[in-house]
Amino acid sequence: xxxxxxxxxGLVQAGGSLRLSCAASGSGRTFNSYAMGWFRQxxxxxxxxxxxxxxxxxxxxxxDSVKGRFTISRDNAKNTVYLQMNSLKPEDTAxxxxxADAYLGTILRLQAQMYDFWGQGTQVTVSS
Numbered sequence: 077x078x079x080x081x082x083x084x085x086g087l088v089q090a091g092g093s094l095r096l097s098c099a100a101s102g103s104g105r106t107f108n109s110y111a112m113g114w115f116r117q118x119x120x121x122x123x124x125x126x127x128x129x130x131x132x133x134x135x136x137x138x139x140d141s142v143k144g145r146f147t148i149s150r151d152n153a154k155n156t157v158y159l160q161m162n163s164l165k166p167e168d169t170a171x172x173x174x175x176a177d178a179y180l181g182t183i184l185r186l187q188a189q190m191y192d193f194w195g196q197g198t199q200v201t202v203s204s
Contacts, residue, residue: 078102078110078176078193085172085198088164092202096159098174098195108132108152111177114159115188116170116200123173127159128184137184142168164202171197 084096096114100107113128127138127148136148147160157174175191185191 077104078107080174080176080193080195082172082174082195082198085200087201087203090164090166090202090204092164093160093162094164094200096161096172096174096198096200098157098159100155100157100176105178107155109180111179111184112148112150112157113175113177113185113191114148114157115173115175115191116168117173117197118170121170123188125186125188126172128177128186129157130182130184135184137186139186161200164200166202166204168200169202170200172200173197 079101082098108131111130114126115123116126117123125139129136129148133150145163150157174195176193178192
């Protein structure tokens with residue numbers, strides 16, 4: 077079982093930056109055995125994939141709309157995954173969720189239903 081707690085959301089002007097953090101805790105498997113992902117959900121829209129990172133941090137993947145602006149990273153010693161968001165746009169406004177994927181294969185997965193544990197989310201609002 078993994079508990080995830082996001083932080084770092086807030087209100088920022090377009091063009092600004094935010095850094096989201098997701099701290100993991102729990103028993104059983106260690107944090108560094110999970111791939112981690114970030115998802116977001118805007119009002120009236122479905123939850124969508126943003127980025128994912130392998131257990132080692134050696135592989136990452138991003139949705140096209142954030143490539144070159146967002147960076148996912150992790151610090152396994154701190155049981156934390158990060159999402160650095162630069163050049164923010166109003167369309168980035170959403171609740172951002174981190175999630176843990178217990179799958180032990182090498183593929184980074186984009187589908188929300190594949191992830192096993194979720195945080196409660198943190199609101200990001202980008203004003204124009």
